[in-house]
Amino acid sequence: MAIIETADLRKVFRSVKRRPGVGGAIAALFSREYEEKAAVDGITMSLEAGELVGYLGPNGAGKSTTIKMLTGILVPTSGSISVADLVPHRQRLENAQNIGVVFGQRSQLYWDLPLRESFALLRSIYDVPRERFRENLDHFIEILDLDEFMDTPVRQLSLGERMRGDFAAAMLHDPKIVYLDEPTIGLDVVAKEAIREFITQLNRERGTTIILTTHDLADIERLARRVILIDDGTIIFDGPISRLREEYGTHRTLVITLADSYEDVQVEGADLESREGNVVRLRFDRRRTSAEALIRRAMERYALSDIAIVEPDIDSIVRRIYREGYTEGAIGSPS
Amino acid sequence: MSVVFSRPRFRLEPYVEFAKVAMAKEATYRFDVFTNIASVLVRVYILRTVWVALYAHNAAPSELPLHAVITYSTIAMLMSLVMDIDQTRILRDSLHDGSIVLDFTKPMRVPLYFIANGTGEVLFHAVLMIPALALALFFVHIDVPSFGTLAVFLVSFLLGYSVGFCINFILNCTAFWTLEITAVQFIVTWITDLVGGELVPLVLFPAALQNVLVVLPFAAMFSTPLLIYVGHIPPAQYAGALGLQAFWLIALGAVSVVMWRLGARRLVSQGG
Known part of the structure; x- marks a missing residue:
């Protein structure tokens, strides 16, 4: 049974059209022209519970916009979404209870607080039963090695430590679905490996459904069996990574x-x-x-x-697709 | 429509926790605490000196004798300890750095989170008023009204504080559209100081101006509770004074709700 389903999902952003020069900037104060751009342009996808899917695409392809719609932060322009039988932007609070989010470039930890207190606050927000919270926390402290900095204010943590903290924070309430937006960005090899190991375990042992966006294709190779490639807001490939390799590699x-x-x-x-x-x-x-x-x-x-x-490594395959576009079956012409 | 469409069971607990954490966080800036109290005491002392000098060289207005005006400005300074806080700055900050997106991924009512946070900060500063008051009582002799007047003053203060909170929230909501709100905020603070009766009691203004100023929300913040404290507003006028404050609270509360809804709608349609 599908846990995440979207049908013809679209999101159009309206932005002020910039005119050149000082004159243009002044004119823009009084009258504005708008231009519209579809960041997500008709995405239909379906994920089974327990899947770990790599969501790939070049910068500006519409990855983050899709994730924001799935989390209920953004209202789609048209199309439909269902996440664990909820419509995220209509039932934001209920949906929030089902999901965990890690954005590599942002932290959900409280800057001035030690991890321990951030976790306690999250327990209260998600209303996690105390016993379950204790179990999860102990488990994450152990596998993410959080023990030595549990009482250090977050602002004093290294990026690697903070990311580990962020991962624990996102999982304390046993989310059914986890969105990971570039979770390994800026991390060193050891930290990356620790995070990948954690993601694998989460998916395997808890059956958590995971959508992973990343520019680090080693993440995908290591973690995902299925990839969805998007470009210009549309899906250009959806299938097992092996097929991508076969057809394009x-x-x-x-x-x-x-x-x-x-x-x-x-x-x-x-x-x-x-x-x-x-x-x-x-x-x-x-x-x-x-x-x-x-x-x-x-x-x-x-x-x-x-x-x-x-x-060919997945990196060069994807690079080639970004450059040339993906055409099903049409793989003959060497470049 | 607005982002908060459906409403599961409401729990107060997380917001209480947010307030507690904000309170504890304020307490960690200990140096700030001392400078805050010190600056209030210095201002109290300076204002007292100014009023004494002014009253010595001019005919004292019949409305407010010297001891009343000194009491007035001392209490005004103590009130400013909680009134002058940018309570919902966290809203502006999280719009600025984009972290509001993460706030929306949590099962919480985001505006209540901001309000709880501000309330926690303010409660800490409210506690500070006690030593500041004790010191003020010791250094400057201020009038202490009857218990009944004091009780009405506290109600009026709470209403005035809430009006100020709404104004602050509305100002910070403008960050949904423009991130540069410091200038606007500065102007509003300045207007409040001037026409709200924080520095100069409104009763000393020309009558025509006074009639306009007393009905503004800024007067509801400072002037009304202070004039109740010094007895310039007699018990017969309590109902009217508190009623006007309540009116502003309801009106600005409604504006706050509308601003938040419009801002959140923009956020969910245009992204963070």
């Missing part, structure tokens, strides 16, 4: 190290991607050319000291 790279110096390096069935001294990178379409045949051809023509095949 058709190009592999053969990296050869030449044993001798050769002028021009060319191997039939592959394009030269780059060459640095003796290291040559050749790009090929795995559906047209097999790696085995390519290697054989290369070895016939040149003396090689090393060979490697590089699989």
Whole structure:
């Protein structure tokens, strides 16, 4: 049964049209022209309970606007939303009880208070039964390693510590659905790993439904099985990450190290991607050319000291889609 | 429509907690506390000196003898300890830094959260009035009215405070549309000081001006409770004076609600 459903969801923002120059700025004080832009333009999606979905798109694609509508902060211009059988912007208070939110760029902790007191306040806001609160808190203190800074005012915490605190804060009331908006932004590798581990556990052990937006595709690769890619407010891909890789990650790279110096390096069935001294990178379409045949051809023509095949990472796949757009099935033309 | 569409069971507890936390937070700025009391005492002393000098060189107005005017300005300064606080600044701040978006993801009535926070801060400063009052009683001899008058004064003070709270809330609500409200706020504070009777009792103004000023909400904040305290408003006029204050409270309360709704509607349609 779907826990989150949207149908033809749209959000149009109206903004003041800026006119150039000082004259334009003064004229704008008296009369304003508006322009409209659809930040979200007809999004239909459906998430099952317990899913962990990566919600991706370039800056300004409409990710945050979608999340804001799902949390009930923004009223859609048209279309429908249902989150755990509630309409978020009509039933904001009830919906708030079901959801947890972590925005990487903002903290919901109280700046002047130690974590412990922020958590106590949240307990009271969400009306979490004391015993359940105690259990959750103990659990999060342990797995997020919060113990040493529970009594430090939030403003004195490092970004990594604060994020761990924010994660605990968002989960204390056992939300069914969690929205994570760039939760690992600005974190170092160790902190990122701790957060990813926490998200995995949350999803696996508590069955929490999670929507994750991020620009760090390692997050997606590590956490999500399904991705929804949006651009210009519309969904351009919705499916398992493996399919994205299959359809778009058709190009592999053969990296050869030449044993001798050769002028021009060319191997039939592959394009030269780059060459640095003796290291040559050749790009090929795995559906047209097999790696085995390519290697054989290369070895016939040149003396090689090393060979490697590089699989495309999700980063380069998504980069390519952002650049070229996604067309179902149309993956033939090499770039 | 407004963001708060449906209303599940209301619980007061979180708002009490918010107020407590805000109160405790104020208390951590201890240095502030001492400078606050000190500045009130200095102002009390200066005003007293000014009134004594003014009364010595001019014919004393029959409405307010010297001891009454000194009492008046001393109590006015004590009141300013709670009246001059920017109680709902947190609303402006969270609009400014965008954190209001997170406030809306919580199952709480956001305006009540802001109000609770402001109330907590104010309660702390109200407690400060007690030592300040004791010191004022010791240094400047002020009149202490009958118990009955004192009780009416307290009611009037509470009404005046609430009127001020609404004005502050309305001003901070304008941050939904424009983030630059410091100038407007400055002007309003200045007007309040001047025509609200905080610095100069309105009874000393020319009669024509007085007639206009006494019906304004600014007079409801300072002048009315103070004139009740010094006995210039006699018991026969209590009902009218408190009634006018109540009128302003209801009117400005209604404006506050409308401002919040319009602001929240803008927020939910235009984003944070």
